[in-house]
């Protein structure tokens with residue numbers, strides 16, 4: 001059989017290919033490439049749409065959660081709920097970045113993927129067993145890349161001109177995950193796409209579908225880490241080396257420590273979680289000591305501790321920016 005849904009198969013697929021044995025998803029995959037007729041366009045458009053749908057699709061539940069007071073009990077910085085105005089401003093900036101940076105990159109992605117030997121229109125799609133170790137590797141690669149690149153972005157001139165935008169919110173929310181300078185989106189995005197490209201270059205064995213699975217999980221990770229909520233069922237309570245919102249929220253609140261994305265390893269190994277751990281220790285000890293106090297009293301104590309950490313962060317941020325001025329004078 002060389003047709004699918006009555007459409008004749010162009011040269012992309014072998015004329016003798018039998019599509020009847022494919023799964024439903026694989027049939028849709030083939031149908032999309034046949035319908036588009038141009039693999040560069042087909043991959044580019046699918047990648048862009050996938051990114052937009054996952055990004056905003058995952059952010060919407062957090063917008064709803066922010067609007068429901070019941071969930072405040074699990075909000076990390078309970079006194080800072082993003083306003084509708086803030087969320088809208090953030091959405092506009094994110095969309096600007098998506099169209100100005102991500103769209104061109106995504107457009108160039110198909111030729112780049114082919115150059116590295118990545119499968120795109122080909123079927124069958126990889127199995128879960130095939131994808132799992134590859135995705136795990138991309139998570140580790142991205143985490144290490146991000147750890148160093150993020151620290152570099154905290155260096156005076158880079159901070160002042162690029163990363164400062166992402167630190168606008170000391171209490172982040174889901175939509176703010178990609179609220180950043182276009183240059184930052186490009187720099188940190190490299191950690192997400194370089195892993196698969198390198199893997200592909202060395203093994204010549206990667207399907208773009210695996211990359212979609214990876215990017216979807218990575219977007220979930222980034223958006224959830226910025227959500228500002230730490231639920232008892234959050235992944236970090238089940239997988240202790242997972243960073244989660246609790247870890248990254250501190251980075252935004254304190255301006256320092258916790259530079260990695262998915263895992264806690266890098267910050268632990270290089271000691272860039274000292275202030276974070278000291279804060280947790282103080283908070284836990286204070287909570288224990290106030291076991292018999294009212295919830296309002298405990299909340300007040302927590303707010304006070306957070307305010308101290310945040311004030312210290314404001315001072316540290318000013319210092320980083322002053323450091324830049326000093327280097328300029330010299």
Ligand SMILES: [Zn+2]
Nearest residue numbers: 150154163251
């Ligand atoms: Zn930062």
Ligand SMILES: [Zn+2]
Nearest residue numbers: 166172226248
């Ligand atoms: Zn962030």
